[in-house]
Structures are given as structure tokens and as C-alpha cells.
């Protein structure tokens with residue numbers, strides 16, 4: 001069975017935990033887009049692991065973890081992650097595979113990301129990790145790929161060409177002194193030597209795995225509404241975060257995908273700038289943020305918080321072809337007297353039941369809510385659906401009703417055991 005896991009909101013839905021659980025039954029776990037702007041947190045035996053690049057499936061012995069061609073890699077960050085996991089006793093060398101076609105983040109990408117942000121009238125709230133400029137170079141056909149780092153003359157020519165153009169732009173547009181060839185050249189050749197043992201043909205590897213009836217888990221990063229095409233553009237990331245990205249970002253064909261699991265938080269969060277129709281008032285946001293530890297795993301920035309938005313998640317289900325849903329962090333809503341779910345938007349007297357792609361509508365629309373009673377009991381340790389308080393069960397049935405999609409997993413805490421499986 002080949003499964004794609006996608007975030008249905010603006011990222012940080014809790015995909016890391018679901019990936020960790022489903023990894024146990026998979027042979028290959030594959031990242032297909034994004035870079036170290038992502039951060040997946042997984043808690044195992046009270047130890048917290050934060051992943052930025054390596055699939056969290058690496059915590060399961062014997063699993064093969066891949067970075068597909070759609071990922072962008074900051075070599076220094078990947079080396080740090082490899083070293084830190086190795087120190088925790090996790091075997092990496094035989095299990096990490098990196099596509100030679102991944103694009104590499106260079107120092108000028110990071111600086112450009114940050115400089116551009118300071119010049120923008122409307123900031124995106126980028127993580128400043130160089131993700132956007134690296135993808136832009138890929139599309140501009142001047143990017144440098146992992147495989148180029150293994151070939152001195154190819155890398156030399158590509159880097160020279162890039163610096164010739166970029167240093168002019170850095171100086172003239174941003175008043176920045178630019179970058180020295182030899183420093184980057186030496187450093188990145190060294191990275192090439194380190195990574196050579198991991199580089200391989202990922203699409204070939206996965207095709208073989210599919211032929212041999214192995215199970216593959218495609219691990220999405222960020223969320224549907226950060227997708228470069230279908231997200232709340234321009235307040236998005238620079239990759240295809242939707243399930244179709246799994247094929248483009250690995251070379252596996254569309255017909256090989258059997259199942260798409262959507263992950264949604266029981267409420268909504270967003271890091272960075274951009275529209276957020278159901279956002280809470282500041283005081284309530286602060287209370288939920290504290291209760292749900294809503295701080296970015298990558299940048300530590302406080303996440304904006306709001307009610308569950310079924311208009312968004314319904315659109316997500318259609319865009320991704322989601323066959324089942326996991327609802328995360330239900331425990332954070334315990335203790336609320338009333339809970340709201342957004343069922344439509346209202347703008348200039350018009351009701352929008354389908355997600356409007358017009359940025360003005362999304363930015364200015366008022367949410368239309370359905371309200372239900374909450375539950376006062378904590379959700380600590382229920383192991384089955386029937387042990388959930390009535391209010392929590394009502395909330396889940398209302399979500400299923402509105403979204404017309406089966407909920408198969410409910411998460412009530414960060415540990416592996418704080419999970420209810422409904423199927």
C-alpha cells in the first residue's frame with residue numbers, strides 16, 4: 001500500500017506523529033517537497049525529536065528513508081541532523097537515500113530570502129531558510145543539484161555563472177557585498193564528499209520497491225494552504241505541498257498511490273503572515289497557544305490560532321483526494337464551554353460555501369459559525385472512541401458530517417499511545 005500524508009491547513013497539523021505511527025507499517029518513508037523550513041516533532045518514550053529534513057520514519061529500525069528530487073537541501077542542516085540522530089544511537093548510513101536531483105540551498109539563497117523580505121510591502125513571514133530563492137533558481141534553470149557537487153568541473157561552472165549574476169544583483173539592488181567563489185566552492189565540494197554515500201536514483205529505487213510490493217509512505221511537509229498554486233498566495237511556501245507533489249517530487253507515477261491521509265488539527269493555526277478568517281482574538285489565542293504549545297518547531301515563532309475551518313478543509317479534501325482524516329490535538333479543546341466550527345464565509349452580503357481563491361475575499365470575509373457544547377473532562381488516556389466525553393464525540397461526528405470524510409484517527413496527546421484508531 002502506498003500512502004501519502006498531507007497537511008490540510010497551514011502546516012503544523014501534527015503530521016509528524018501520524019507519520020511516525022504509519023511508518024511502523026511501511027518499508028520506505030519519503031519526503032517529496034520543502035526543505036528545512038519544515039519541522040516535525042515526534043515524542044517517543046518522553047524523548048522529543050525534531051526533524052527538519054530526514055523523514056521521522058528513521059526512528060523505526062530498518063526503514064529506508066528517502067529525500068526525493070522535490071526536496072531542497074541545506075547541506076549544513078542535514079549534516080547536523082545526521083550527527084544528532086547518530087548520537088542518539090539511530091543508524092543512518094545504510095538507511096538514508098538522497099536523490100541526486102535535489103536542489104541545494106547555497107548561502108546566497110538564505111541571504112536573498114531575508115533581504116527580499118525586508119524590502120517587501122507585505123511580508124510573507126518566510127522562515128528565511130533560503131527555500132524560495134532555491135526553488136526559484138530551479139525554475140530559472142540555474143539551480144545546483146546534489147549530483148553537481150560530485151563533479152568538480154560541473155559545479156565550478158555552475159557556481160561561477162550564478163555568482164557572476166547574483167553578486168551584481170546583491171551589490172546593486174541590496175547594497176550587499178556579495179559572495180566569494182572559493183569559499184562556497186570548497187565548502188560545498190566537501191559536502192558532496194560527505195553525501196556521496198547517500199546519493200542514489202530515488203525514482204528507480206521506489207519503482208523497484210513498488211514492483212516488489214513494498215509499502216511506501218510519502219511524507220508531506222507544510223500544508224495545503226501553503227501550496228505554491230492552491231495556497232493563500234503569495235503567503236505560501238514555494239513547493240507543491242498537495243498530494244500530487246508526491247509524484248512530481250519523487251518520480252513515482254500517479255497510478256501507484258493507493259491512499260491519501262489528510263491531517264487536520266481540531267482547531268486551526270498559522271505561522272507567518274497572510275489571511276486567516278477564523279483567527280481568535282489575541283487573549284483567547286494566547287490561552288490556546290499556551291495550552292497547545294503552539295510555537296513553530298523550526299523558528300520558535302508563536303503560531304496564530306483560530307477555530308476549525310471546514311470550508312478550507314473541505315477544499316483540501318478535494319485538492320488532495322483525501323480518503324481518510326486524522327484529527328489532532330483534540331485534548332487542547334477540553335474545558336471550553338462552547339466550540340465553533342466555520343461552515344461558510346460571508347463577504348459583501350454573499351455566502352461562500354466553497355473556498356474562494358480571491359485573496360480579498362479570504363482576507364476580508366467574516367466566518368459563519370456553527371456552535372456546539374464543549375466538554376469539561378480531560379481526554380487523558382481514553383483508548384477508544386466510546387471513552388471520549390459525549391461533547392468530544394459530538395464534535396467528531398459534526399466534523400465528519402461537514403467534511404463528508406471518514407475520520408480514522410483521533411489524537412489526544414503527543415505520545416504514540418495518546419491515539420484513538422477508529423477503523
Ligand code: IMP
Nearest residue numbers: 011037038039125126127236237271272
Ligand atoms: P518559507 O517557505 O520559509 O519561505 O515560508 C513561507 C511561509 O510558509 C511562511 O508563512 C512560513 O511561516 C510558512 N511555513 C513554511 N514552512 C512551514 C512549516 O513547516 N509549517 C508551518 N508554516 C510553514
